[in-house]
Amino acid sequence: MKFDKPAGKNAIDQLKVVGKPIDRIDGPLKTTGRATYAYEHQIAETKPAYGYIVGAGIAKGRIEAIHQTAAKSLPGVIGVITASNAGPLKTGRFYADRLLAGPDVDHYHQAIAIVVAESFEQARAGAALLRVDYVKSKGSFDLKKAGASATILNPGRPSTAATAEVSSFEDGFKSAPFKLDEIYTTPDQSHAMMEPHATIAKWDGEKLTCWCSIQQINWGVRDLANILGIDPKNIRLISAFIGGGFGGKGTVLSDIVAASLAARLTGRTVKITLQRTLMFNNTIHRPATIQRLRIGADADGTITSIGHESLSGNIPRGFAEYTTTSTRTLYAGKNRMTQLKLALLNLPEGAAMRAPGEASGMMALEIAMDEMAAKLKMDPVEFRIKNDTQVHPENPKRTFSTRLLVECLQTGAKKFKWESRSKQPRGKEEGDWLLGMGVASAVRGAPIMKCAARVRLSNKGIVTVETDMTDIGTGSYTIIAQTAAEMMGIEINKVVVKLGDSSLPESPGSAGQWGAASSTSGVYAACVKLREKVEQMFGFEPGTAEFSDGKVSVKNKKYSLSKAADSGELISEDEMTYGELSREFAQDTFGAHFVEVAVNKYSCEIRVRRMLAVCHAGRILNPKTARSQVIGAMTMGVGAALMEELVVDTNVGFFVNHDLAGYEVPVHADIPHQDVILLEDLDPTMSPMKAKGIGELGLVGVAAAIANAVYNATGVRIREYPISLHKILESSYNLEENN
Template sequence: MKFDAPSGANLFDKAKVVGKSTPRIDGPLKATGTAPYAYERHDVIANQVYGDVVGAGIAKGRISSMDVTQARAAPGVLAIITAPATKPVGKGIGNNAPLFGGRDVTHYHQAIACVVAETFEQARAAAGLIKTRYDVGKGGRFDFPRLAPSAPLAKGREGKPDKQTLGDFDAAFAAAPVTIDATYQTADESHSMMEPFATIAAWEGDKLTLWTANQMIQWAQDSMGKILGIDPKNVRVDSPYIGGGFGGKLFIRADAVLAALAAKEVGRPVKIALQRPLIANNSTHRPATIQRLRIGAGRDGKITAIAHENWSGNINGEDGENGTYQTPKLYAGANRLVANYTAALDLPEGNAMRAPGEAPGHMALEVAMDELAEQLGIDPIELRVRNEPDRVPGDPTKKFSDRNLVRCLREGAERFGWNRRNAKPAQVRDGHWLVGMGVSAGYRAAPITKSAARVRLDGEGHVVVETDMTDIGTGSYTILAQTAAETMGVPLDRVKVILGDSDLPASSGSGGQWGAASSTAGVYAACVSLRRKIGEKLGFDGDAATFADGRIRAGERTFALKDAGELSAEDQMEIGEFMKEYDVGTYASHFCEVGVHAYTGETRIRRMLAVCDGGRILNPLSARSQVIGGMVMGAGATLMEELVVDKRFGFFINHDLAGYEVPVHADIPHQDVVFLDTLDAVISPMKAKGVGELGICGVAGAIANAVYNATGVRVRHYPITLDKLI
């Protein structure tokens, strides 16, 4: 099915099931510990053995020798796969560092061996007996801030240097009566999802099955084919329940590769969960950034010049964290510059993490806007409203599909009690606490991508939805069931959703906050096809008939859904070229009130509010959870999260959940999320966009600006820990 033009009214505009707060279908399974996660698939395959991964103890160099004699003789050991004895495997989709094989070590904790044993304890004990010697490489580059300003321009789209200009920034900035020029730093961050990377691999002849934790089933299948040099059709990937991904599970990691190699070697299913202490340095993280913002404005607050430059680094010297993405979209201004530079580093690979680019981008831009507002003596909300554009500022050939940022800001101000804020910093006290409020805007692109599904009638009036879509804790099961229930006119409990298996029709997968919009559009397409097929079978026009309460009304005739017998339809939703004229985005305002302890400098969040414009909200309950999750993650990035680099040896020191601090409930006492009731007719017939990444965009600005309002101290180097305030 093709979606060729912005859609007018359709059946969803009178939706009964879609748009209603619905508890997650998979909730009870997850809450009772019975949802089978990748590492726990005892239900599907017997005779499993355990793999334990060994990570390199240096950041750069070569393995000169590896002695496995003692380990091989240890109890229960079945095999040891070593990197020196394995030809380097290829990289899969999105991998920035090699995953296994050969003597070269390119980053700390790169996988260099895997011990396979009958039990987990035996594998782990034997792994400790491997003796590895290295030739340590010279000249490792670990000190990103020192390297960053001289880094070359990154490659942008179509390989062109990642720099865009409009008008004459330098002249306009020089002529502006009010200017700010500030530099911000954001830290390396870890996804630190609850469920580690985990895989069970089993071979049957030349066919490989991976029960794994992965956001993108098709990419995983293609990647494993490429990595192992086999036909992707011979790889099956199954990932029905996932304990968090945040972008970390977009791409294949060492657990899957080693489980596949080891299973081949021992001729039994091998299971591997990447040990928590390996995750920071073995897998992937969000790279640190340095960002310089220069903004020039008239005394009326209208921006005349804006430049956002971003420096980042990565192991391949490409694909760093680009903080500039939102800047061409958010605020008007005729003279503009964005540029993105990447340094080559010998640190573990950086890669996508929740709102890659935008999350740290807002940490700079939205504080710069606060600094500008203060210089101008204009309220920060008013400043943003005065710079609201009518076309995309960085690309005026494009129009916005639907944009309600001003409503988000105004409604948030009203609900949060913004008028009680004292614009002068360090004026409000509550006992020993200095109290302040901050605001930020948020923008995140709302991409949509092709997504297929199959919908079946079982002849008893039940509907079965099948697609390889994933649910990474986001609520996919539930919104897909709601979509099918709505379109087929059945109650929610008559719908069964089966996800995550590469044998099913190929979905969008979960990433880039495109999952909800794309996968529901695919299920909608399959349902519409099924309605037409039912019509053909029973002799009516499926598009004109009404499907409701398990019955079909076609003109004067009525049927029960089960009259159609067993029937299935497969379809996908493809979005037409027309969309290129539009910028389809999601918008938010974030508000925060903090208390900063006057003597210790400790920052405590007191309350947070997000007002979000994400088109139709398919399930307000799970959408709220998504935004709350984003806000918590944003609070972590602002106040505590930082992978600390050991600049001598080139690794992240705090490589577990004891050392890498993330917020807990007590850190965020009160959060509220409000959705504007909007529909975006451009994105799909569902008129729904995503919110999972929007939730983190702008959080840091609101908190950092509140800290400034509380204390009068402007910290531009995240995380804002107490040492930076006193």
Template sequence: MRFDAPAGESLVDRQAVVGRPHPRIEGPLKVTGTAPYAAEHDDLGDDLAYAYVLGAAIAKGRISRIDTAEAERAPGVLAVVTHKTTGPLGVGKFYVQKMIAAPDVEHYHQPVAVVVAESFEQARAAAGLISVDYDRTGGSFDLEAAKGVARIPVEEEFGGPTETRVGDFSAAFAAAPVKIDQTYVTPDQAHAMMEPHASIARWDGDRLFCWTSIQQMNWGLRDLGLILGVPKENIRLSSPYVGGGFGGKGTVQIDLALAAVAARAARRPVKLVLQRPIMFNATIHRPRTLQRIRLGAQADGRLTAIGHDSWSGNLAGGRTEPTTLPTALLYRGENRRLRRYLAVLDLTEGQAMRAPGEAPGLMAFEIAMDELAEKVGLDPVELRIRNDTQVDPARPDRPFSSRPFVECLRVGAEAFAWTDRPTSPATRQDGRWLVGYGMASAIRGAPINKAGARVRLQHDGVLTVETDMTDIGTGSYTIVAQTAAEMMGTPLDQVKVRLADSNFPETPGSGGQAGAASVTAGVYAACHKLREAVARELGFNTPDLVFADGEVRSSGRSAKLGDAARNGDLVVEDSMAYGDLKDRYAQQTFGAHFAEVGVDRYTGVIRVRRMLAVCAAGRILNPVTARSQVIGGMTMGIGAALMEEMVLDKRFGLFINHDLAGYEVPVHADIPHLDVMFVDEVDATMSPVKAKGVGELGLTGVAPAIANAVYNATGVRVRDYPLTLDKHIHRLPAIA
């Protein structure tokens, strides 16, 4: 099926199942511990071997000698893999870091060896017997130090233009009666998902099967084939349950690639689960940024000049952190200059982490907007309303497909009682607490990509949907089932869903906030084709055909849906492909975040008291799972604002707090009650389902809303995340 024009009335518009709150259909498996994650497939018995990765002890240099003899003689050891035994390994298309030091070391904890043994304990013990000598060389680890030699790379496939010029920014900024010119810092961050990177690999001749924890099956096939030099047709991946990813499991990481290499060397199925400390320095992370924001405005707050210069670092060949993405589209402004600089750093690869670009970009931009509001004497909500735009500022001929941004602001302000906000900083107390309110805007792209599905109808009326879409805790199983049930007029409990097998029809998987919109459109296409097949089998040829209550009805005649499969299962497959609507319209999701914080006037400790997110993300397919996604994003945003930071040892080039004891993430005690509201909208330019993604929108804007609230509470502006107490305690007002 092809989607070339905005949708009119759609088969899902009645919302008998889609749009209704339903609990996750796979929920009972998860809460009972019976949903098998990547490392939990135990049907290989005693044939399964275990692998352990030894990471490099330096950040930059070369292996001059590696001695594995003692390890190879250790009890239970089946194989020891190094660059000498693997042969050349390729590099995938999306990530640039190499799977093993060969023999050059490009970052700390880059794998130098993999030990395979009969047990995990034997593999770990033997890894300690490997002797490695290095020729250490000087590395570049400090973004501030490398800033002067950073360059603006060419336009990036996944981050858009690295430089944008509209109008005459320099002249407009110089002439503006009101100016903001500040620099903001966001730190290196880890995905820190609950389930570690894990894979089980098994070879059958020249064919490879892997259970793994990955978000995008099609990228996984492509990249694993490129790394191993194996045709992707010879590879099959299965990832039915993923215990969190946040972009960190987008495609092939060292667990999958090295499990496959180790299984080939040991001639046994091999399980490889990355130990938590190695994940921080040997897999991808969100990189540190330095962001200079310049805003020029009229006295009434209307923006005339927007400048955003951003610096981030990466391995050679890597990409920038695309922080300018939200700046390009969020507000009006006739003159703008946006530039992203990239420095080469010898740290593990900087890559996608939930809402790459928008999340760290808004952490800077939305504080700058708060500073501008104060300078012109406007309420922060009103400032944003005055600078709304209904067209892409760089392309006035390109309207937004839908943009209820102002509605989000107004609905949120009323629901949060924003008018009760202290209008002057450091003026409200509650016992020992200084109390403040803050808000920030939210924006995230709404991509949608070709996706397919296979639908099987049985004689008993049961539908089975198969697609390679993944579920990383987002509710994919449930929204796929809801879409099929809606299209075929059958109860939800009559739909079975099978996901995340690379033998199933291809989707873009879970990433970039594209998954939900894409896969449900693919299921729509397949079910539309199945409806036509059912009508033929049952002899219906009238246009008034109705699928409802497990029946097919037309002109006074009805039949059970399952009767169409009386001669055998009815199986169809189709996909939804797209024309140029994404070029003709700016397709985005929008929102607003509101926060109340308390700052202990004696210790400087910050506590979030309450938060509200108002989101506009097309048709909400399931309010329960969508709300859960937004709350997850808000929780992650609280972490980004107040505690998350990978601390870099600039002498030796490693992140030293590389575990869940040293890398702090929010726990229950840090999170108050979080409220979520959805603005009622559909976007007919997306697909016949008219849905968008929402999971990353829930994060963007959270951290600056908290930062702005902290300023409102204390009068101390902190522009360096996370907002730990040491950054403001010495500047708290006399009242504290």
């Protein structure tokens, strides 16, 4: 089915199941420990061997020798895999990193060897006995220094976020009566999902099956085939449950390559999990940025020029962090300029983490907006509303399909009692605590991708949906079941959903906040076909029957849906593809974040007291799971604002704090009750579902809202994330002396 004109009324609009806050259908499995994640599959008739990955102890250089005698003589050790016996390996097509080092080492903790043994304990002991001789070479580890020789991307990769200029930015900025010109920095961040990357690999002749933890199954098959040099048809990936991803499990990483190689070379089924301490340097991360924001405005608060330049670093062939994306769409302003620079670094690879580009870009832009509002003596909410635009700022002919940014800001301000905020920084106290409120806008693109699905109707009236879509905690199982139930006119408990298996019809997987809208649209297409088959069975004209309460009817003729499968299961498969609507309309999701913080007068400890997100993201397929996506993202935003930072040792060239004790993420005590308002919205330009994604929108802007609240509480403006208390303490503004 091709979607090429805006959707009219359809079966989804009944909203008997879709749009309801239904409990996750996988809840009983997850809450009782019965959901099976990658490392946990029991493979019939095989006793798996265990692999343990050894990471490089240098950041850049060459391996002279890996001494293996001691390891190999340990009881239970089956073998050691290194580049010298692994065979030729290529890289994948998304991540640039080589997933097994040797002889060259490209970054710290890059996999250099896999020790395979009969037990986990034996493999680990074997790994500890490997001795490696390295020849170190010099590397580039300091983003600021490397920036001097950075390349300006034009058009860059991805091209949509390349250098762009509208009108004349420099002239416009020079002549503006009110100006802001500041530098903001964001640190390297880690996905730090709870389930480490893990794979069980098994070969049957040429056929390779991997039980793994990969968000995009289709990319996984493609990349693994490319890396191992085998036919993608011979690969089957299974990721039925994924213990969190946030972009950190987009496609193939070292665990799956290591397990596949180890299984091939030992003839055993091999299971490998990346040990937590390797994850931070071995895999990918959100790269650090140094961003310059310039905003020029008239006295009435009209932005006349806006410029955003951004520097990030990466390994050769790695992406730039495209932080300027939001700046190009969010606010009006005649003169505009954005520019991305990419420096060469020999740190681990930087790649997509939840709302890549937008999350880090908005950490800077939305502080800049707060600072500009202060210069103009305008309310930060009013300043944002003043500069709203209903057409794309770079191309006025392109309108937003739906854009309720102003409503998000106004609704939030009212609900949050924004009017009680002190207009002056450091204007509100409560005992030892300074109180402040902050706001930020949110914007995130609403991509939608081709997705296929298969649906089966049994004579028991059970509808089974099959697609290789994944559920990384987003609620895919549930919203897909809701979609099929709505389309076929049955209750949700009559739907079975099978996901995360490359032998099923291809989906675009979980990424870029496209999963929900894309996968349910694919299921919609398959269900339309199934409905036609059912109608045919009952002698109805296609598209005329009503599917409701388990019955199929035209006027006074009514049959049970299950009866259509009396003479055999009905199976339909289709995919939803897309025309030009996404070019014609700017399709985005919008929101507003409001935060109240308390900062201790003496210790400068920051506590988040209240959080509210107002989101507008097309039809909300399930308000319960959508809300969870948003509160989860808000939590990650608290981490980004206050604690998350991969600390770079610029001498050795690695992330020092590479475990969950050193890389701090929010815990229970850091997070208050969170409120979310989902504005009613339908976007008929997206798909028949009229839905968009929301999982990344919830993160964009949160950190800046917190930074702005800290400023409002203390009068101290921190432009270097994370806003740890020592930065407030060390600032020239001494809280006590100025009191």
